[in-house]
Amino acid sequence: MCRSGTGGEAGPAAGLETTGMLEQEMATEGLHENETLASLKSEAESLKGKLEEERAKLHDVELHQVAERVEALGQFVMKTRRTLKGHGNKVLCMDWCKDKRRIVSSSQDGKVIVWDSFTTNKEHAVTMPCTWVMACAYAPSGCAIACGGLDNKCSVYPLTFEKNENMAAKKKSVAMHTNYLSACSFTNSDMQILTASGDGTCALWDVESGQLLQSFHGHGADVLCLDLAPSETGNTFVSGGCDKKAMVWDMRSGQCVQSFETHDSDINSVRYYPSGDAFASGSDDATCRLYDLRADREVAIYSKESIIFGASSVDFSLSGRLLFAGYNDYTINVWDVLKGSRVSILFGHENRVSTLRVSPDGTAFCSGSWDHTLRIWA
Amino acid sequence: VQEWEWGPLQSSESFNPQLPPGRARPGSALCRFVKWIEDGIPEDPFLNPELMKNNPWVEKGKCIIL
Numbered sequence: 001m002c003r004s005g006t007g008g009e010a011g012p013a014a015g016l017e018t019t020g021m022l023e024q025e026m027a028t029e030g031l032h033e034n035e036t037l038a039s040l041k042s043e044a045e046s047l048k049g050k051l052e053e054e055r056a057k058l059h060d061v062e063l064h065q066v067a068e069r070v071e072a073l074g075q076f077v078m079k080t081r082r083t084l085k086g087h088g089n090k091v092l093c094m095d096w097c098k099d100k101r102r103i104v105s106s107s108q109d110g111k112v113i114v115w116d117s118f119t120t121n122k123e124h125a126v127t128m129p130c131t132w133v134m135a136c137a138y139a140p141s142g143c144a145i146a147c148g149g150l151d152n153k154c155s156v157y158p159l160t161f162e163k164n165e166n167m168a169a170k171k172k173s174v175a176m177h178t179n180y181l182s183a184c185s186f187t188n189s190d191m192q193i194l195t196a197s198g199d200g201t202c203a204l205w206d207v208e209s210g211q212l213l214q215s216f217h218g219h220g221a222d223v224l225c226l227d228l229a230p231s232e233t234g235n236t237f238v239s240g241g242c243d244k245k246a247m248v249w250d251m252r253s254g255q256c257v258q259s260f261e262t263h264d265s266d267i268n269s270v271r272y273y274p275s276g277d278a279f280a281s282g283s284d285d286a287t288c289r290l291y292d293l294r295a296d297r298e299v300a301i302y303s304k305e306s307i308i309f310g311a312s313s314v315d316f317s318l319s320g321r322l323l324f325a326g327y328n329d330y331t332i333n334v335w336d337v338l339k340g341s342r343v344s345i346l347f348g349h350e351n352r353v354s355t356l357r358v359s360p361d362g363t364a365f366c367s368g369s370w371d372h373t374l375r376i377w378a
Numbered sequence: 379v380q381e382w383e384w385g386p387l388q389s390s391e392s393f394n395p396q397l398p399p400g401r402a403r404p405g406s407a408l409c410r411f412v413k414w415i416e417d418g419i420p421e422d423p424f425l426n427p428e429l430m431k432n433n434p435w436v437e438k439g440k441c442i443i444l
Contacts, residue, residue: 061405066412073425081435118434275414277407295407319418321425338412363423364435378423378435 051259063290063299067338073321076334076344081364082376084115086122089131091368092149093183093355097138100361104145105374106133112147114159117366117376124159126167135183139190146174146193148181154195156207175205175212183226185237187251194237194251196223202239204251216249218256225269230276238279240267246281246291260291262298269313274320280337282311288325290337302335304342313355318362326353326367332377348375 089109096103102123106112110131114124134149139156148154154175157167175181179198186193187204192213196202202216202223221242229236235251246267248258265284272279278292278299286307290300302323309329316323322343323335332353334344351370358365364378423429430436 061408063408063411066405066408070412070416076424078424081437273411274418275411277414278411292407292411294401294410296401299408299411317422317424319415319422319425321415321419321422338415361423362421363433376435378433 063338064340070338072339073336073343078334078344078346078377080348080375081378082117082120084117084120084374084376085372086113086115087111087372089372090351090370091354091372091374092132092134093136093147094357094366094368094374095136095138096357096359096366097142098140098360099142100359100363102138102142103366103374104136104138104147105355105368106136106147106149107372108132112136112145112157114145115374117374124167126157126171128155132180135181135195137184137186137193139186140188141190144190146184146186148175148184148195150180152177152180152197152199154181154184154193154205156193172207172210174207174210175203177201177203179222182222182224185226185228187228188231194226194228196226196239198222200241202226202237202249214251214254216254216256218247218249218259219243219245224266227270227272227279229272230274232276234276238270238272240270240281240283242266244283246270246279248279248293258293258296260298262289263287265310268310271314271316274316274318280314280316280323282314282325284310286310286327288314288323288335290323300337300340302333302340302342307333312353313357313367315356315358315365317358324356324358324365326356326369328352330369330371332356332367346377349373 087107089107091105091107094103094105101118103115103117108131110128112126113122116123130151132150133147136147138145144156144158146154146156153173156172156174158170174193175195177197177199181197183196191207193205200219204214206213219241223239223241226237226239236248238248240246244263246260247256250257263283263285267281267283269282270279277294280290282288287301287303288311289298292299309327311325311327313326321337323337325333330349332346333342336343349369349371353367353369355368364376366374366376368374419425423433
């Protein structure tokens with residue numbers, strides 16, 4: 001189910017007949033001779049069909065078949081090692097600092113908190129002008145955070161350790177969308193931010209000037225998530241949305257270079273595989289899926305009949321052998337990426353798991369929930 | 379009035395660059411994938427019991443009553 005509509009918004013009606021003629025004129029503006037909306041739509045479907053045919057020609061083996069000779073994983077003992085309490089409402093997003101210890105989290109209560117997750121102390125807190133802060137990210141330097149949500153913006157706050165710090169006074173508004181901000185991520189430096197929005201687009205921004213550097217159009221509905229490719233593998237990122245599509249983008253050209261449409265519902269989370277050659281997705285259709293970018297196809301589905309609630313957030317362990325996925329049924333499932341089987345189920349949260357990230361050194365992962373808390377698991 | 383549907387039209391342009399060949403066969407791509415994982419397992423704190431012993435998040439021992 002999409003959070004909100006995107007695309008052409010109808011203006012106020014001045015008279016049905018006049019409005020109809022105006023819409024007809026707008027709808028056919030820019031078309032070449034002999035082109036109609038129907039013919040363009042038919043061409044799009046035909047190209048889509050050709051793409052699937054090409055992919056199917058190369059299908060020769062499944063991942064679990066290749067992984068038959070791989071040793072099965074043993075039992076896992078993973079439990080909550082820390083609980084971070086302090087948000088007054090649903091936790092919607094979190095991100096790790098590169099120091100493997102600090103965490104930024106954002107909530108429906110309008111607050112963004114920076115935690116020392118080891119001691120569970122709060123180090124910084126800022127109150128946003130809106131509730132539903134749906135996105136937050138830590139800068140690579142650890143000296144700033146970015147956040148946004150229903151304000152349709154992405155703002156950057158520098159972090160200092162001054163005694164009477166006033167974070168809100170140093171706020172810099174960087175990105176402006178025409179609908180809610182659903183995700184944000186710094187690129188390899190503090191100087192650029194990538195954003196995803198309910199307006200159906202992604203965008204790359206210069207933090208210092210607030211200038212739009214590149215925009216990415218192609219999703220047919222709200223974009224809910226994005227992830228940057230590991231820096232060694234080039235300038236691409238993947239996005240997922242309410243149109244059930246995952247799209248891979250070239251950041252320099254703004255072009256979509258690969259597109260995958262196999263989920264049956266909204267894609268809530270996408271995450272690159274550590275090598276950069278694949279990515280995983282989590283969806284409202286209660287499945288997680290793995291896509292290999294070289295083979296240009298879906299190569300695994302992680303699902304069980306007993307799992308009927310949507311997957312909200314996914315991330316890989318350091319080696320990529322494990323896929324951690326948070327679900328709307330309050331649980332976290334741990335999947336064996338190669339065998340396709342579930343190796344553990346983690347209980348603890350008392351409401352939906354909304355966000356999940358593995359720490360930069362892979363020693364733990366953090367989950368955030370609608371139960372107002374974050375948990376560190378190891 | 380014909381309904382104005384942005385989705386298929388917006389994505390029509392994006393399909394063309396994807397058609398040219400260059401895809402790897404899943405078999406060879408997946409073999410490299412499996413090898414990458416196998417090479418990384420010794421360094422994965424969740425999968426290497428020796429690394430887990432030194433995990434900073436895990437308690438070193440039980441509480442000692444003084």
